Amino acid sequence: MSTSRDTSTVEHAERFTLLRPLLFTIVYEILGSATEADDVLQDGYLRWSQVDLSEVRDTKSYLARLVTRQALNALRARSRRREDYVGPWLPEPLLLDERDAASDAVLAESVSMAMLVVLETLTPDERAVFVLHEVFGFELQEIAAAVGKSAAAVRQTAHRARRHVQSRRKRFAPVDAAETERITERFMAATATGDLEGLLDLLAPDAVWTADSGGKATASRKPLVGAERVAAAVLDIFHKRRFTSDLRIATVNCNGAPAIAAYVEDRLEGVFLLVTAAGKITDFYAIRNPDKLHAMADTHRISRR
Structure with a gap:
């Protein structure tokens, strides 16, 4: 039994580690905070380690859903505290260990400070839906499960968020x-x-x-x-x-x-x-x-x- 538990622990860790850069990026773009994103992923892993892997059909979709829910909870809680903040609020800068966004134009634009500032103007649900759909290409049904809404509601939210972002991103061009x-x-x-x-x-x-x-x-x-x-x-x-x-x-x-x-x-x-x-x-x-x-x-x- 101990060997079976050890094997499961290793597999949990391997699956999570493989997807960690993706999961971090999702949460960072939803929250605009590397510090909070690390906290969400740490808590997310603890939750993931208790999951029965035999019931997980798609690890990527499952983990994206798990961390998105936690990120939304954190974003809503922070929004309630924002009123007391002194001066303008900007996202946390993200220090990268390599230019791994340079070869992916969509990724580079999505983590740019200009885009993150625009995302700050969305509601929590709009922000999560926009990030998951427009940046990471998740299907509406997958996003619906992550944000706790119907696919039809997510479609409307995605349309509203996309229009909102496009109207505010005219000032800046894609990252060069x-x-x-x-x-x-x-x-x-x-x-x-x-x-x-x-x-x-x-x-x-x-x-x-x-x-x-x-x-x-x-x-x-x-x-x-x-x-x-x-x-x-x-x-x-x-x-x-x-x-x-x-x-x-x-x-x-x-x-x-x-x-x-x-x-x-x-x-x-x-x-x-x-x-x-x-x-x-x-x-x-x-x-x-x-x-x-x-x-x-x-x-x-x-x-x-």
């Missing part, structure tokens, strides 16, 4: 990591030398700077709009502070594209993600909340399969 890398390099050069004209040349006229500090770090509590205002904020952080503190700047791979990490005495102070379109920077997302920077301590693998 090569273009973002080129612009990031030019941005780094301009800020290192304090080149205001060079910086303004990189910014779209209506560029927006959005900072998430949660009231726990110094940051603007309202978005800054316009190239001049954004340039001033950028030079204050990336140029002036280099001479008044031990600020160190590094590029990292976040959310499928190059991003900028700022350190003071080896302590991560912020992660800055650029959104580009037509060769210009349209948005800066600055994550300064130390609680959200904890996710940068570990790298993650993502997958759509």
